[in-house]
Amino acid sequence: MPDKKRSGLGRGIDAIFSDFETDEINSENVVDINLNDIRPNPYQPRKEFSQDALNELAQSIKENGVFQPIVVRKSVNGYQIVVGERRFRASKIAQRPTIPAIIRNLDESQMMEIGVLENLQREDLNPIEEAQAYQTLIEKLHLTQEQISEKLGKSRPYIANYLRLLSLPNKTKQLLMESKLTMAQARTLLTLKDPRKIDQVAQKVVDQGLTVRQLEKMVSHPQTTTTMPNKRKKSPFIQETEEQLIEKLGTSVHVISSKDGKGKIQIDFSSTQDLNRILDLLDISLN
Missing domain, CATH: 3.90.1530.30 (Conserved hypothetical protein from pyrococcus furiosus pfu- 392566-001, ParB domain)
Known part of the structure; x- marks a missing residue:
């Protein structure tokens, strides 16, 4: 160093x-x-x-x-x-x-x-x-x-x-310790609240060799696929922006854009403590 x-x-x-x-x-x-x-x-x-x-x-x-x-x-x-x-x-x-x-x-x-x-x-x-x-x-x-x-x-x-x-639950921790999961995959799994679900999905990642992007799509709200039938494919810029935000904040992030150039950023959190952590990373104080 x-x-x-x-x-x-x-x-x-x-x-x-x-x-x-x-x-x-x-x-x-x-x-x-x-x-x-x-x-x-x-x-x-x-x-x-x-x-x-x-x-x-x-x-x-x-x-x-x-x-x-x-x-x-x-x-x-x-x-x-x-x-x-x-x-x-x-x-x-x-x-x-x-x-x-x-x-x-x-x-x-x-x-x-x-x-x-x-x-x-x-x-x-x-x-x-x-x-x-x-x-x-x-x-x-x-x-x-x-x-x-x-x-x-x-x-x-x-x-x-x-x-x-x-x-993380113990089984998933062990997969991470054995280098079967990456840090990015582990952070994505944290967006799931149920420890049993985390273990199940973590094992699926290992068994199927899923990428971080595939895992992120799996754990994000599946119901959105039914409410957004005309969802456009995201541009490389938007995908890269999402990936950098995910890396920065350690949670699922969705950048949604429209044809007129407007859009929104959705940041997922799993608890009040997790929200406070994200606010701290963004240097936002609610004093």
Whole structure:
């Protein structure tokens, strides 16, 4: 991530990674810790680790050792990982008794922020893990969406759209985590209110390989096809406009135009909370 965006992360991340500069690591600060004395970071947003990638890293560790120390903090029972869980897991697979580590004096909130933000910077979390990471920052550290946006250099709509994924039913979440659904498809499914219907349609998307546009047509009001028998085919400009609005607002949007150039934009919302979210994205205040 460019330095301009990293500057918003504050001193926590930079303080951790200053020790990782190849020519600045002080060997006196690195100690070998027994793997049995180390526990994972409870705030680690990544729940799924590629077994193939871990096995590949484990083989490298067997042959060359661990090049980059992990970062830990002392806990009641040994140590907790702050940064470096992949290296820890791979070292266990490689059956190494110890791992090089840097011990940091961090409180609970510092550990949480560094652990979550470090993983978010890597940008290889699945969408649900990323959404849960944002939710952790909001609930545990009481950060606002605006503050998270500034820390990570991401837009508020980007953060808001990920948080909405947490309202999906579990089966659909799993499809998204397995990359069987895309983010755009998941956001379109959110326009359906019934969790069972969402799961049914999500599975249909996977089974039939439906595109976002096909899905959007499926979940939009089917009764409109009977009340608009002379509906004209939308121009490429109108279709592109709809797609950009859907991407921006994270909900179904219909741009309806007439021959005289007039028309209207219909924005769907599923609840009062969803409406407030859309108004926030549009910078509309009803104070």
